[in-house]
Structures are given as structure tokens and as C-alpha cells.
């Protein structure tokens with residue numbers, strides 16, 4: 416039985432008539448940059464979050480960039496974040512000329528360890544970027560307490576955690592700014608690039624709205640330095656078609672994860688932690704094993720696709736070599752990168768495929 420790591424075509428085939436009708440309406444109305452489709456999506460997405468204000472943007476990187484601009488990060492400032500994430504988490508810090516400072520993760524959830532975060536704070540620290548990695552909310556109470564003590568700007572990178580809640584509150588609405596990605600492989604994916612910015616603070620929302628359109632509220636008048644972070648009309652239209660399905664897709668991901676957690680019985684395997692403060696929306700199901708590469712080969716022989724997310728922690732990326740974080744700087748993140756392997760987890764997987772994956776892991 417063949418099981419791909421991810422197959423987006425199944426979802427797109429199922430939604431084809433609706434999706435193409437929505438895209439055709441946008442095409443016919445020539446609503447290409449922001450416009451009604453994006454506004455509708457912003458309202459619908461805000462309702463899903465239980466939240467009043469959302470701004471559609473053109474990627475998940477753009478709202479992170481905008482958040483760093485609004486935070487006022489500048490050369491000499493330090494911004495703490497996790498070294499075990501997608502590179503995009505820290506780009507905004509570098510774009511503003513500030514310095515990313517990494518703090519190690521906790522082993523169970525792969526997320527920023529609040530104690531390590533607290534220890535990384537210096538008089539130069541101006542902010543923190545929290546990532547809810549693989550769909551699992553991070554420990555926001557502890558992180559917010561450290562941030563408040565030091566008056567830090569808190570950015571939540573929710574690219575992998577759309578719809579996840581921390582103690583009942585949607586992730587992205589706890590810190591000063593929250594960011595989402597609708598890259599096609601995310602739990603809610605567009606047909607191209609997309610993202611969103613949220614903030615519970617009105618003045619931050621207004622700044623982000625202006626930054627999105629060249630720092631302007633009125634055409635050809637530019638009060639602040641901005642960029643072009645607008646969402647496409649096509650993305651808004653497609654995301655409006657997909658959003659009503661998100662809850663069911665998330666429930667299916669959670670059902671698959673529950674099967675994995677109950678069924679995987681391999682010696683030395685470490686399963687992802689499931690803390691009770693907030694359920695994961697399972698963007699990835701990532702296990703660890705000391706012989707990870709051999710396990711991957713074994714699964715490939717059983718025609719099961721897997722992926723390494725992430726093979727190299729950020730402090731070991733060439734682009735951040737100048738930070739001088741050698742081997743052993745962040746041992747938990749380095750251990751995770753060396754031993755993790757992600758199994759297929761997407762809503763269209765059948766129970767038979769999931770059972771085949773479990774049996775194949777257990778036979779290693």
C-alpha cells in the first residue's frame with residue numbers, strides 16, 4: 416500500500432467545482448489585489464478565531480516582517496526565538512537589523528522552553544517570537560509572564576497552528592501580534608502564497624493595515640515606511656471556499672494522531688507530548704528515534720513517504736553562522752533535528768493507510 420507524505424490533489428479534486436466557480440467570479444470582477452473576496456475572508460477567519468480584526472497578507476513571512484517593523488526592532492536589539500522552526504520565523508528580525516537570539520526548546524512539544532527563554536533575556540532584548548510548532552500551542556502563560564516582566568513585544572508565529580487554542584483562546588490572539596501562513600501545504604492552504612496578521616491592539620492593527628499598502632491610508636500619501644504585503648483576490652476567494660472545511664479537517668488530523676499515539680509501540684521511539692493546556696491541530700506528527708535514518712529507509716521500503724522537519728536547526732544554518740552558535744549550543748533542538756522524522760498526517764489519509772503506517776513503524 417502506497418502512502419505519500421502529503422497529497423494536496425485529493426483535497427483540490429474534491430473542491431474543484433466550488434473552487435473554480437469562486438476563482439471565476441473573482442476573475443470576472445477583476446478583484447485581484449485585496450477587494451471583496453479578501454475582506455470576506457478576513458471576516459470569516461476572524462469569526463473562526465473568535466476575534467474582531469484580521470488582515471490578509473501575501474505570505475506567512477510578510478506578517479512576521481510587519482510585526483517586527485511595528486515592534487520597532489532595530490540594530491543592537493535582541494529578539495529571542497526558538498532554533499527549531501522554519502527559517503521564516505526569524506527573517507523579520509534580520510530585516511529590521513536586530514539580532515536573533517536563540518533559546519532552547521522543551522523535548523516533549525518541540526516548542527520554546529520558558530525557562531530557557533527567561534535565561535536568554537538581556538538588557539538588549541526587545542521581543543520574543545513564539546512558534547506553535549507542528550500545530551502544538553506553546554506554554555503561553557509562562558512565556559507571557561517572562562515577556563511582561565521585561566516589557567517585551569510578543570509575536571506568535573501560528574503558521575502551523577491555524578485554529579489551535581491555548582486554554583480556550585485562539586493562538587495568535589494572546590501576544591501583541593499573531594501571524595498565519597496559507598502556503599498550500601499548511602492546514603489551511605491557498606492556491607499560491609498567502610498569510611494573515613492579527614492583533615488585539617487597535618493601534619498595532621492600524622499600523623499593520625498601513626504597512627500592508629506601502630505605509631499609506633490614503634493613496635499617494637505615505638505616513639510610515641511600508642511594503643506591499645497585500646493578499647491576492649484569488650487567495651481570498653479560494654480560502655473562503657476552504658475555511659468552512661477546516662474544523663472537519665482538523666478533527667480528522669486529530670483522529671489520525673490519536674491512532675498513532677495509541678498504536679505506535681516501537682522500542683526507543685519518542686512520541687510527541689500532548690499537554691492538557693491546548694490540543695495540537697497536528698500540522699505534523701513528528702516522532703523521534705535514535706536510528707531515525709534507518710527507520711525512514713524501512714518505511715520507504717513499505718512505500719511510506721516521510722519527511723525531515725527540520726534537519727538543521729536555525730543556529731547551524733550558514734546564514735546565521737556569524738552568531739557563532741556551535742555544536743552543543745542548544746542540545747535539545749540539536750537532538751530533535753538529529754532524531755526526528757515526520758509521518759504522513761493529512762485529512763484524506765484512509766484508516767487503512769494509517770494502520771499500515773503504524774504496523775510498518777512497529778515492525779522496524
Ligand SMILES: *Cc1c(COP(=O)(O)O)cnc(C)c1O
Nearest residue numbers: 474475476501503504574596598
Ligand atoms: C510556513 C511557515 C511560515 C511562513 O511561510 P510562508 O511560506 O512565507 O507562508 C512561517 N513560520 C513557520 C513556522 C512556517 O511553518
